[in-house]
């Protein structure tokens with residue numbers, strides 16, 4: 474019943490919006506090569522879109538009066554891509570075209586990641602419905618957000634039973650706004666001191682509503698395998714599907730072990746009926762704060778700092794991309810900064826942490842950000858090739874890491890076409906039907922009659938990312954048109970200014 478009311482409300486919201494602008498014409502796409510999301514071989518067809526949905530898919534559909542007819546000459550057509558870990562909610566209301574996201578063919582982003590979500594979600598969703606974006610938005614509930622609401626700034630400790638109870642109540646309220654489950658960022662300061670029991674206690678609340686658990690795990694470096702044991706335990710004890718987000722073997726000490734050690738975790742999960750999955754971004758370097766390299770806050774222990782620098786590729790592989798105390802240093806490596814200051818890289822690291830310590834507020838933007846080596850190419854390829862591992866950008870609308878503008882075309886161009894790490898139909902499935910299934914989105918992620926017309930037209934022969942560290946927002950090539958709910962949001966590679974994006978809410982019957 475509640476679900477029906479939600480659907481009705483959503484329908485009403487769309488109705489009101491539609492009346493304030495010209496209604497989308499029905500569209501007939503002639504001669505497309507359909508990658509339908511199922512993972513099978515593509516096929517030639519015509520596709521008819523009526524209103525917000527795909528009406529017909531078939532070999533030669535006759536044009537109808539009033540229809541926009543487009544000859545696509547064999548261009549590939551796929552369901553719109555779903556980004557399983559995005560920070561695109563930040564600043565979205567000020568950048569409704571979301572061009573860096575939509576240009577990649579992404580039509581839905583899952584936000585509220587790393588333990589950090591908009592609060593309260595109902596309010597955020599209401600503003601997005603009043604002022605829709607070009608893309609659809611779905612959200613998780615962040616555990617650190619709950620901790621901050623209940624524990625204030627006193628976060629470097631485990632919660633008490635009374636605090637956990639308060640967090641559970643808040644979580645239940647946030648989930649009822651339509652969130653898809655719980656996210657954690659256990660490597661970050663605000664959550665690192667939570668016990669596994671706290672996370673299980675919260676996950677049980679998310680499980681009760683059919684939600685899932687997604688985690689930036691407690692340690693992505695030397696103790697990454699302990700982190701995978703922990704996420705399996707959370708799945709087992711909370712009876713909740715679990716997802717390792719932006720999966721990586723993130724320090725030199727654990728590099729080159731994906732093929733030998735990862736299958737065990739997926740096999741254990743299968744044997745114990747734990748629904749384990751993961752998502753990955755296609756870059757060997759990450760973007761975060763320098764602090765996450767030392768999760769225990771032991772920032773002024775020279776031996777720990779030296780190891781953290783080494784684990785992340787050394788001082789020349791760690792690049793400061795944001796530093797508010799001295800903005801001009803952005804772009805320099807830790808090695809360059811150390812030389813400039815006349816200190817060792819270890820001392821430079823400590824100075825950066827000390828200079829930004831006072832300005833770090835829970836939930837506030839970090840005042841320092843780095844890009845550093847995270848994963849070896851062989852491990853990355855192993856993750857990209859796995860049929861059950863989905864994709865994420867972990868990107869921001871205007872971030873310093875090129876993943877925010879390049880992730881999906883990079884997979885299609887570099888890893889599918891150039892390097893042949895996986896076949897195109899499988900890559901498309903991992904970008905569409907698989908995440909739709911994870912989210913319980915019954916009418917998205919496939920090309921078939923009745924599905925929502927979130928679609929991307931691309932050229933498999935030319936699609937490629939162009940974003941780099943120097944130009945992180947550069948547009949990709951080979952993705953000319955993107956449609957959301959039957960309306961073009963990208964044409965000839967540029968935003969149309971149309972904003973048909975919806976707030977997607979977890980359907981209680983969807984799982």
Ligand SMILES: [Zn+2]
Nearest residue numbers: 587658689719
């Ligand atoms: Zn993360």
Ligand SMILES: [Zn+2]
Nearest residue numbers: 558586587867
């Ligand atoms: Zn993230």
